[in-house]
Amino acid sequence: MDLDAVAYWSLRNIGVGNKAMIRAADARWREADLALLDMLNRVRQEVVDAQIRTHAYYSQINVREIAVRTGLKAKREDMLRIRNQQGLPIETLDSLRLLRQARQEYIKTIVEYNRAHFELYTALGNPPADMLVRLAVPDQGPRLPSP
Numbered sequence: 001m002d003l004d005a006v007a008y009w010s011l012r013n014i015g016v017g018n019k020a021m022i023r024a025a026d027a028r029w030r031e032a033d034l035a036l037l038d039m040l041n042r043v044r045q046e047v048v049d050a051q052i053r054t055h056a057y058y059s060q061i062n063v064r065e066i067a068v069r070t071g072l073k074a075k076r077e078d079m080l081r082i083r084n085q086q087g088l089p090i091e092t093l094d095s096l097r098l099l100r101q102a103r104q105e106y107i108k109t110i111v112e113y114n115r116a117h118f119e120l121y122t123a124l125g126n127p128p129a130d131m132l133v134r135l136a137v138p139d140q141g142p143r144l145p146s147p
Contacts, residue, residue, distance in 0.1 A: 043123065046119075046123040047120065047123045047124060049123075050116055050117075050119040050120035050123045051120055053112075053116035053119070053120075054113065054116040054117050054120050056116075057109055057110075057112045057113035057116055058113055060109045060113075061106075061109055061110060061113060064102065064105050064106035064109045064110075065106060067102040067105065067106070068099070068102045068103055068106050070102075071095065071098050071099030071102045071103075072099060074095045074098070074099070075092065075095040075096060075099050078091050078092040078095045079092060
């Protein structure tokens with residue numbers, strides 16, 4: 001029995017082997033902890049980026065809406081001047097071009113706001129909607145006999 005204990009002790013380098021194993025396990029634990037912190041920092045960065053984009057596009061929506069209203073007003077005034085023979089048709093065409101551009105920017109801003117909002121939703125840990133959809137399977141319960 002003493003010989004077994006001596007052999008086991010000598011195999012473990014008089015306890016130094018145990019210390020090395022403990023240090024290796026501690027190093028693996030710290031590496032896993034650092035990987036977890038790195039992942040948390042990436043998630044936090046995604047959340048912050050999505051939130052910033054959401055707020056930025058939200059603040060632009062009002063500006064784009066004002067531009068569309070201004071374009072509509074300019075178009076109406078140009079049409080009125082043409083009817084009263086005070087303006088040139090080219091001015092109305094320019095107003096229409098600017099109105100189209102304002103509407104496109106307005107829609108683009110709303111789409112980008114929605115996209116940023118969805119990215120914020122998923123960055124916060126919520127799954128995309130297609131992951132929530134489940135196929136409807138007919139109930140396979142007992143059937144009633146037909147009359």
